[in-house]
Amino acid sequence: xxxxxxLRKLEPIFRSVIDPDLxxxxxxxxxxxxxxxxxxxxxxMVEIEMQLGVALTTDELAHLRNVSELVTLLQQKGVQA
Amino acid sequence: xxxxxxxxxxxxxxxxxxxxxxxxxxxAREYEAAGPPRSSSWPNIRLALTGNxxxxxxxxxxxxxxAARNLAAVVYESPYNQxxxxxxxxxxxxxxxxxxxxxxALTSIELAYGSLRSVETVVASVTAAVKAALKTTxxxxxVTLPEPLADEISDTSAVYAWRRAVNDGLRAAVxxxxxxxxxxEPLMRSTGAQAWFxxxxxxxxxxxxxxxxxxxxxGVLADAIAGVVAPRCKLVVVDLDDTLWGGxxxxxxxxxxxxxxxxxxxxxxxxxxxxxxxxxxxxxxxIASKNDPAAVHxxxxxxxxxxxxxxxxxxxxIHWEPKSSSLARILDRLKLSTAxxxxxxxxxxxxxxxxxRFPDIAVPELPDDPAQRVPMLERxxxxxxxHATSESRDRNRMYTxxxxxxxxxxxxxxxxxxxRGLRMVLEGSALDTARERVIELIHxxxxxxxxxxxxxxxxxTAVMRGGFGRCYxxxxxxxxxxxxxxxxxxxxxxxxxxxxxxxxxxxVLGRKVEEAILADVVARARALSARRLVGEYAPTAxxxxxxxxxxxxxxxxxxxxxxxVLYALPLEDAHAGQAVEFIELSERSSPVAAAAS
Numbered sequence: 001x002x003x004x005x006x007l008r009k010l011e012p013i014f015r016s017v018i019d020p021d022l023x024x025x026x027x028x029x030x031x032x033x034x035x036x037x038x039x040x041x042x043x044x045m046v047e048i049e050m051q052l053g054v055a056l057t058t059d060e061l062a063h064l065r066n067v068s069e070l071v072t073l074l075q076q077k078g079v080q081a
Numbered sequence: 082x083x084x085x086x087x088x089x090x091x092x093x094x095x096x097x098x099x100x101x102x103x104x105x106x107x108x109a110r111e112y113e114a115a116g117p118p119r120s121s122s123w124p125n126i127r128l129a130l131t132g133n134x135x136x137x138x139x140x141x142x143x144x145x146x147x148a149a150r151n152l153a154a155v156v157y158e159s160p161y162n163q164x165x166x167x168x169x170x171x172x173x174x175x176x177x178x179x180x181x182x183x184x185x186a187l188t189s190i191e192l193a194y195g196s197l198r199s200v201e202t203v204v205a206s207v208t209a210a211v212k213a214a215l216k217t218t219x220x221x222x223x224v225t226l227p228e229p230l231a232d233e234i235s236d237t238s239a240v241y242a243w244r245r246a247v248n249d250g251l252r253a254a255v256x257x258x259x260x261x262x263x264x265x266e267p268l269m270r271s272t273g274a275q276a277w278f279x280x281x282x283x284x285x286x287x288x289x290x291x292x293x294x295x296x297x298x299x300g301v302l303a304d305a306i307a308g309v310v311a312p313r314c315k316l317v318v319v320d321l322d323d324t325l326w327g328g329x330x331x332x333x334x335x336x337x338x339x340x341x342x343x344x345x346x347x348x349x350x351x352x353x354x355x356x357x358x359x360x361x362x363x364x365x366x367x368i369a370s371k372n373d374p375a376a377v378h379x380x381x382x383x384x385x386x387x388x389x390x391x392x393x394x395x396x397x398x399i400h401w402e403p404k405s406s407s408l409a410r411i412l413d414r415l416k417l418s419t420a421x422x423x424x425x426x427x428x429x430x431x432x433x434x435x436x437x438r439f440p441d442i443a444v445p446e447l448p449d450d451p452a453q454r455v456p457m458l459e460r461x462x463x464x465x466x467x468h469a470t471s472e473s474r475d476r477n478r479m480y481t482x483x484x485x486x487x488x489x490x491x492x493x494x495x496x497x498x499x500x501r502g503l504r505m506v507l508e509g510s511a512l513d514t515a516r517e518r519v520i521e522l523i524h525x526x527x528x529x530x531x532x533x534x535x536x537x538x539x540x541x542t543a544v545m546r547g548g549f550g551r552c553y554x555x556x557x558x559x560x561x562x563x564x565x566x567x568x569x570x571x572x573x574x575x576x577x578x579x580x581x582x583x584x585x586x587x588x589v590l591g592r593k594v595e596e597a598i599l600a601d602v603v604a605r606a607r608a609l610s611a612r613r614l615v616g617e618y619a620p621t622a623x624x625x626x627x628x629x630x631x632x633x634x635x636x637x638x639x640x641x642x643x644x645x646v647l648y649a650l651p652l653e654d655a656h657a658g659q660a661v662e663f664i665e666l667s668e669r670s671s672p673v674a675a676a677a678s
Binding site: 016017038039041042043046047056057058061062 | 103106141288
């Protein structure tokens with residue numbers, strides 16, 4: 001699946017969990033999005049697992065406060081349309 | 082209801098339905114914006130939350146969770162894993178917050194492997210912290226017992242022994258009037274290990290359970306707080322027959338009631354165990370039973386299966402008057418108001434009668450099936466902790482959705498009004514319409530049984546020659562009570578029709594059903610051109626209940642037949658056998674008679 005397509009799948013999840021007005025792009029990370037705090041991050045990871053059907057490891061959960069790395073990881077895990 | 086109120090209702094309904102952390106946080110956010118109802122008289126709680134794991138999710142959710150229990154809360158959250166410093170230091174920010182309640186949220190995961198890990202050290206440090214804080218604040222402390230660990234997969238697991246020892250040690254050392262221990266294990270058991278544990282979330286965020294377990298954990302903690310603020314139930318008044326045991330002790334005898342732990346009797350014992358548990362928590366028990374006191378005493382004294390003794394009850398009203406009178410007397414004797422009183426009875430008519438007179442007393446709609454009663458009572462939240470909700474949610478919670486049960490006339494009225502409201506219909510028919518049930522009643526009934534003659538069908542037929550036999554079915558607003566009475570009248574002479582057999586189920590006593598039955602019997606005796614209706618009372622050890630029945634019904638004593646007392650009612654007297662205004666008499670035709678015509 002293309003990075004663009006993955007971003008499109010992620011955006012509604014980010015919007016429902018973090019910020020309804022968020023426009024998702026690969027440049028975003030925790031430092032650039034104030035509303036993306038640790039509590040939201042937990043919920044975000046739970047939602048991504050559930051909605052995209054992937055399983056994340058401890059390390060992945062901890063370090064994915066970065067959209068670009070998240071997209072790469074989801075590509076590797078073979079997220080489908 | 083104000084706009085405030087309606088919106089809050091909706092929000093709290095959404096909160097109650099929240100299954101995920103995300104849903105919980107959304108409700109929390111909404112409640113933060115709205116705040117408690119403006120005109121609320123809710124108690125104010127200052128809750129300090131401290132612990133050895135990540136408590137931010139709980140802290141966020143507490144205000145709305147406590148609002149669902151009619152509590153207004155301000156919440157202080159300690160920094161991560163600072164519980165020892167916060168509690169030991171009288172000048173800590175937690176102390177400065179001046180909490181009314183403190184939750185010490187402890188997870189086994191942080192305790193089992195770190196520096197504190199020996200049982201003695203864990204117990205000692207928790208105890209020291211709690212005891213220090215008890216001195217520096219007036220707060221009530223709620224401490225979660227370290228929960229089962231994921232590695233406890235067998236009773237020989239090392240960590241199982243560790244955790245059990247820590248729990249036992251804490252129970253012993255930390256016990257104090259202002260300390261409540263909360264055990265999360267039952268919640269974990271019903272959730273299941275698979276859904277509970279997720280190491281990834283502990284490793285990354287110091288959450289000891291999957292984030293979506295947060296709403297349920299929050300519920301347990303909020304229940305514990307609410308239970309401390311306003312313990313709900315003070316007194317439970319219970320019926321005996323078909324509530325604490327199967328059957329009726331007056332009829333079946335102490336040895337005939339069902340308390341068989343290997344059969345259906347077990348479900349009555351479950352309720353007894355439940356009540357015993359309530360008593361251990363300081364809830365008072367009382368009995369309100371329409372019964373013969375001697376039979377009741379025998380049951381308690383002579384049945385070893387009984388888990389409760391008469392001494393467990395602070396009051397016992399055992400007589401034939403309405404249950405509402407019993408309740409009034411119990412409240413008076415124990416000097417209690419109706420607040421926090423629960424009444425348990427298997428009979429919907431009794432429940433309605435009590436509810437009518439005491440709308441404030443909680444009267445759960447016990448399921449007909451005894452096996453479902455304890456789970457149902459647990460779910461009401463009446464006994465555990467307070468599930469304070471608005472009236473409509475209360476009703477849904479406490480009563481089963483029995484749409485057929487409309488509310489009884491609450492406005493006023495006397496007992497007569499209540500009886501009228503029952504809309505009783507007494508259907509009379511010939512004995513052959515319900516042969517089996519008639520014979521069963523003849524052999525089973527002991528208390529309301531005037532002559533206690535255990536006829537078989539042949540004997541019964543012989544007795545009725547020249548006379549008649551009737552059985553009666555009673556239906557009311559709550560349903561069909563089935564055949565509740567059998568009468569057999571014999572012709573002693575041209576003038577005399579004698580009631581040779583009259584028995585009735587005690588379940589329908591106190592409703593003027595006897596008078597209605599007599600009206601039917603009188604009508605039939607008159608139709609046979611008898612001039613006198615004779616009644617006979619044969620005293621037994623069990624039927625003292627009906628010793629004065631005939632005089633009460635207008636009969637005059639005319640003599641004796643051995644130990645039996647004879648009474649007579651002149652049938653020419655127009656007042657004899659008057660119908661009961663609020664009991665409709667109807668007739669069911671016998672298939673035999675129909676076939677013969």
